[in-house]
Amino acid sequence: MITKEDKALVRQCIAMILAQGADAARVTLNRSVEELVATLNGEVDKVTRCEDSSLALDIFIDGRFGSFSTNRTQADALESFVRKAADMARAMEPDPLRKLPAAERKAADAVTGLEAGLYDAAQEAVTPAQRVQNALKAAAWGKCPAPEGMVLLSEEGEYSDSCNDNLIMDSEGLECCHTETSFDYGVEVTVADAQGRKYSGYAWDSSSRAEGLDAEGCGRRALERACARRDSPALPGGQYTMVVDSEVAGKLVTPLLNALNGYSLQQGNSFLDGSLGQKIFADGMTLLDIPRTKGLQGAKYYDSEGVATADKPIIEGGVVKQYFLNTYMAGKMGMAPTVESATKVKMMPWPRSGPEQARDRAALLRRCRSGIIVTDFNGGNCNPATGDFSYGIEGFLFEDGVLVRPVDGMLITGNMKILWQHFLAAADDARPCLSKLIPTLAFSSVDFSGE
């Protein structure tokens, strides 16, 4: 939790910067505590304790700008650092577009840090012995036997809990804070078949609340996923209907968000340049930013400039509704500023009603009848200027809505705009702990390369 002393430190730092002749300053305090217990094959393998605290300084001086950070926050070390930082900021070239955001854009409702509803006091009460118990609870080793013909070779598990505090203040009266706890489980298993071929599987769960997590399910699901990969040769290349599991579907949204960011748009390094207000994607594609849903992991009331976030559409019915423009990029582009980036993205189900609606993965597979469902990506990239992409995938062939066999060693290749024009459907099954709430998706006519 942010304390009076934290605020005093940040105010003191701002005063030090202004004393160096700065016109304005913004200072952010980031602090976190994390405790972690890792297991290997059902035994404790590692315990770690992490305590971090640092200050990030944005200095506006003589029409120039610089950004700095330090974790040495004792007064004498900080004063010396601020002096050097101010000197370096003065050495930059002048840029009149560097300035603090206008007062009316700044968040005024993140006062205690608890507004987003993401703090659970139970985190402070977790004991070392409980952490060990939690980590062991997630393990499948010794509890879930591998199916016949498979051997469980290795299992690595992890439990961690953490508390993260953020305080941002500027020389024009901004004061915002945010506190968030996190409880996380993750398990990765490696199995081998009778021929010695190895397969791995991973499962995780996470929440800002200690209660309601499926620890035991992590090891079991990781084992199931690894064993399901057995004997997974590539299919012949061709065009297939592609379903993408919700767990990994965010990978196909990230390039869109990057392309809508001012840093890409202003440099002409965006395949969505000039797309604002245009219908670029399929009718059913609606993507929202919902940073103000209280209690939803990842919610936050302000961005890194202290600008108030808002629940808004990013893409609605295939039409681009929003660019992400911070104060500087908006100035450069001669446009109205928005927020620096998307905070908590949610894709709406499609179709939203009627017989074609598929609420979950199984229903979506039935609706699509046959194709390939992607359950994980293996590398790849998307060219930000053109939207051309190519990703390695693994997943399953499905026919008549039922999984037939695993596939591996294949690639999907295409262009982001065209892919999203071929968007068929979105289920409604995104787990709230996903960083992006993207449900299971379906696309038509995707190029798969394989055997």
Added chain:
Amino acid sequence: MKLKTNGFGVSLEDLQALVAEGLSGGGDWCDLFFEYSAYTSLMLRDGIVSSGGCHEDYGCGIRVLNGEKTGYAYAESTDMRALRKAARSAASIASGGSVKACGTPHSVECPHNLYPARRDWREVESAAIISTLQRIESEIRRRESRTLKVMATFSCDMSEVLMFNSLGELTQDLRPMGSLAVTAIFSNGKKVINNNASRSYRAGAEMLGDSVVNALVEEVVRGIDEAFEARRPRGGKMSVVMGAGASGILLHEAMGHAFEADFNRKGQSVFSERMGQKICRSGISIVDDGCLPGNRGACNFDDEGVPGQKTYMVTDGVLTSFLHDRISAKFYGVAPTGNGRRESFRYNPIPRMRATYMENGSDGSVEDLIASVKKGIYVDRFSNGQVKIGEGDFTFFVKSGRLIENGRLTAPVSDINIIGNGPRALADIRAVASDLTIDEGQWTCGKEQSAPVSCGIPSVLVEHLTVGGGQ
């Protein structure tokens, strides 16, 4: 005895006391990793350098080992109260057993300084760097009239490290790193493309000369005509000729990670049971080398205080060594190979690559390799890669290349992923040229933590890789 403990404000007695605290639970190893790093960056965008800054990070990581189990904690100060608290947290990995004593402190000298910065980054004026960035932009615009935008970034890091362990070994290192990276956007009125290039060295400001500027500019403007024409190939399995240098990403992803001993110790790697076996054709040797002077992957010492060394992983086609930290070396009963590396004092060390490359072969030139392929692809620029350790399935993303048709380079291609399987790809290397090049780009490996690495390779011909493309 007087040993320097650098500028961290701790005495030898303090170091011994902290190790004693770490071993107090019955652990059998304790080490301390003090680090002060100062990172500076400057960015040119739209013709001006109007953003930049400095970031400093200071603290000490304390690790206690109990067999192969690890206790780890750190403090962001060198105040003894904070350090003792961290040592007690790390000590909790052990409970019971005899308490070991700390060895007598003694300094371990660096046999050869692999990165003697002749000009300390801390003494370089921003104006000199700004002028270098501006020169890069003006040269690119002079060379290529279709230039739309240029973004050029400079960064440097000076990291002071002091390590002490329960054997009493005291090790110090001063690690410079300087990097320049350029992204340029070009337009021919119909199509927009981007191109990038970077250079990174464990060196001081002496690297900021004409040669690095010229090399970057040359790489950024090279192949622009082809890039405007580039198209996707028809995807599928084919022969791939990988050009010398950056194609070393093949070794890093397809083999290097699977040779890291933590994955093998835990039975996860596809190579776990293959030590001493022939895994590719004779004549192929694959090395991980921490001793290339000024190289981004060079290590006077690794982050466990083990001197930098050159490790043959594959010798004449036979798997001869994994890459070890102290934990895995003890497990396998071998000497550490100097691969125990970490991102910063916030992380415990784990086996990591340094500069990974294949030694020269004797199958002629890259032209000979291309001439031997009826239908395939030649690739020479990459952006990123990934591997699944257990399965051995790897990918890397190709920024540019050309089709090979009947032994000749034809249409340019770009933005394709290539996928393969490590052991199979190794076995499918059909020819190795004699043009070994170590790439000098800003490669960073992301295995749990970030670590600067480099890679290299002579031109090689690999059969049966799956290339992404249209259908």
